[in-house]
Amino acid sequence: MKIFSKEQIYSGDKITTERQNISSTDLMERAGVKIFNWIHARMQGAQVPIHIFCGIGNNGGDGLVLTRHLITHGYNVHTYIINCSDKRSKDFLINYDRVKQVTKTWPTLLNCSDDFPEIGLEDIIVDAVFGIGLNRPIDEWLKNLFKHFRSSKAFTLSIDIPSGLYTDRPIVDEDAAVWADFTLSFASPKLVFFLPETAQYTQEWMVLDIGLDSDFLSTTQTIAELIGKFEILPNYIPRHKFSHKGNHGLALIVGGRYGMIGAVTLACKAALAAGSGLVSAYVPKCGYVPLQTSFPEGMVLTCDDEQMITSISFQTQPSVVGIGIGIGTHAKTVSAFRAFLEQNKSPLVVDADGINMLSKNKDLLKLLPTQTVLTPHPKELERLIGVWKNDFDKLEKVKALSKEHNVIVVIKGANSITVFDGKLYINTTGNPGLATAGSGDVLTGIITGLIAQGYNALVAAIFGVYLHGLSADIAAFKHGYESLIASHVIDHLGPAFLSLLKKTKETEESSQSKEK
Ligand SMILES: NC(=O)C1=CN([C@@H]2O[C@H](COP(=O)(O)OP(=O)(O)OC[C@H]3O[C@@H](n4cnc5c(N)ncnc54)[C@H](O)[C@@H]3O)[C@@H](O)[C@H]2O)[C@H](O)CC1
Numbered sequence: 167m168k169i170f171s172k173e174q175i176y177s178g179d180k181i182t183t184e185r186q187n188i189s190s191t192d193l194m195e196r197a198g199v200k201i202f203n204w205i206h207a208r209m210q211g212a213q214v215p216i217h218i219f220c221g222i223g224n225n226g227g228d229g230l231v232l233t234r235h236l237i238t239h240g241y242n243v244h245t246y247i248i249n250c251s252d253k254r255s256k257d258f259l260i261n262y263d264r265v266k267q268v269t270k271t272w273p274t275l276l277n278c279s280d281d282f283p284e285i286g287l288e289d290i291i292v293d294a295v296f297g298i299g300l301n302r303p304i305d306e307w308l309k310n311l312f313k314h315f316r317s318s319k320a321f322t323l324s325i326d327i328p329s330g331l332y333t334d335r336p337i338v339d340e341d342a343a344v345w346a347d348f349t350l351s352f353a354s355p356k357l358v359f360f361l362p363e364t365a366q367y368t369q370e371w372m373v374l375d376i377g378l379d380s381d382f383l384s385t386t387q388t389i390a391e392l393i394g395k396f397e398i399l400p401n402y403i404p405r406h407k408f409s410h411k412g413n414h415g416l417a418l419i420v421g422g423r424y425g426m427i428g429a430v431t432l433a434c435k436a437a438l439a440a441g442s443g444l445v446s447a448y449v450p451k452c453g454y455v456p457l458q459t460s461f462p463e464g465m466v467l468t469c470d471d472e473q474m475i476t477s478i479s480f481q482t483q484p485s486v487v488g489i490g491i492g493i494g495t496h497a498k499t500v501s502a503f504r505a506f507l508e509q510n511k512s513p514l515v516v517d518a519d520g521i522n523m524l525s526k527n528k529d530l531l532k533l534l535p536t537q538t539v540l541t542p543h544p545k546e547l548e549r550l551i552g553v554w555k556n557d558f559d560k561l562e563k564v565k566a567l568s569k570e571h572n573v574i575v576v577i578k579g580a581n582s583i584t585v586f587d588g589k590l591y592i593n594t595t596g597n598p599g600l601a602t603a604g605s606g607d608v609l610t611g612i613i614t615g616l617i618a619q620g621y622n623a624l625v626a627a628i629f630g631v632y633l634h635g636l637s638a639d640i641a642a643f644k645h646g647y648e649s650l651i652a653s654h655v656i657d658h659l660g661p662a663f664l665s666l667l668k669k670t671k672e673t674e675e676s677s678q679s680k681e682k
């Protein structure tokens with residue numbers, strides 16, 4: 167699913183009104199009716215007090231359309247206009263008049279020093295104060311109003327975006343935005359729903375289709391894309407009946423040191439379970455026996471050193487090398503890594519200490535083959551790109567690194583984001599159970615295993631992150647978040663593939679991202 171920028175949404179509105187020969191008021195009516203339908207389907211006339219707070223822009227206009235329909239359907243509605251400026255939008259004013267035509271109880275004007283209305287715990291708040299048009303910090307009174315919403319503990323529904331959030335900038339103060347339980351967003355979810363600093367402002371979200379021009383929707387290229395089942399499926403490579411293991415590549419996992427052989431084992435098993443035809447490990451001598459014992463499907467190569475990798479040389483030409491897991495950053499290992507990079511001809515996935523070695527020896531970045539996949543966790547990323555000021559700054563820094571070295575960077579986290587060629591691919595699967603030892607090693611194994619069998623590196627990174635999360639989601643049904651361990655993620659890769667390919671309703675994208 168595309169994630170449109172603010173500018174794209176404004177131009178989509180304009181194109182739609184022109185091509186469909188409708189007014190902006192008509193489009194607002196559609197938007198407001200969609201919200202009304204969503205609420206009406208759930209409340210079915212219940213007389214719970216609904217407090218609708220409207221700004222004076224078009225987000226407030228949406229709130230007024232909602233107000234009118236709720237009133238005419240007999241709901242218990244209290245509407246407030248945040249009357250702190252006189253720049254009322256045209257469609258706000260039209261809908262303000264329309265509300266006055268259906269009720270004698272006109273909206274309450276809240277001047278920006280007034281007391282706040284009482285809100286009960288069981289009431290509902292609709293936040294239509296600001297949409298995507300917020301362009302400057304909000305004042306103290308508004309902050310206090312938003313705090314009042316939060317302290318009421320009433321269910322809070324935001325229209326389009328929690329008021330106070332910008333679409334393209336961080337906010338500095340956690341009281342400066344509405345903390346929504348649910349956000350109904352028009353046309354596309356907003357990027358800030360997925361960034362660590364702002365995702366907390368809405369517990370859940372859903373996109374409402376307001377019938378924007380279909381050519382606009384299909385042809386507009388976006389910087390960010392949300393990756394769900396329907397984005398992954400077209401990239402799936404089916405297996406041929408007569409294929410043999412040689413057709414599905416050889417993945418080589420290079421890593422490990424004394425006490426860190428388990429990590430390599432996890433990555434090897436994950437590469438195999440992700441579909442690599444053959445998987446080999448390259449480890450220091452101390453890894454030989456444990457790997458041969460716990461990973462009977464694989465081959466094990468060793469360097470001469472007992473404890474750590476001091477040289478990397480092998481006879482075969484692997485389809486892909488996954489390097490860095492548990493490898494350490496000893497000077498001898500760095501030399502071996504450098505020598506390896508200087509002569510390597512295979513595509514690469516670099517993780518963990520592999521990334522740490524790149525961070526400490528930036529000249530090594532130049533030796534990476536094009537479209538190498540880097541999979542840093544937040545600390546590794548910080549070592550690689552330096553400290554960032556906020557999520558937007560982080561994304562810009564990662565885009566710059568990716569561009570300079572032509573590499574694919576997977577920013578791991580709750581919504582892992584794969585960055586390449588200026589684009590952001592935001593993953594939708596996964597759960598907090600993945601915050602556990604070894605889950606990153608499994609991800610590296612999966613991505614390596616996908617490249618081995620012929621997926622291009624970008625698809626492998628996006629698909630790998632998706633599968634890893636999906637597998638964890640399936641495993642969590644059985645194990646819960648606390649008891650989920652990295653091995654479960656490997657064990658559930660099979661069910662993850664099956665669920666991806668299953669054509670039933672239950673496996674379709676979560677209701678978080680689709681209108682029901
Ligand atoms: N296709 C769609 O998505 C549609 C969206 N709609 C809704 O329209 C809003 C965007 O409306 P807009 O009028 O551009 O902006 P806002 O309602 O967010 O309000 C801006 C309003 O507020 C003033 N302002 C900005 N910052 C501040 C501040 N810090 N303090 C006080 N006032 C501020 C600004 O000057 C404007 O006057 C979108 O989100 C949807 O909800 C349409 O209904 C139809 C289609």
Ligand SMILES: [K+]
Nearest residue numbers: 296325327329
């Ligand atoms: K809002």
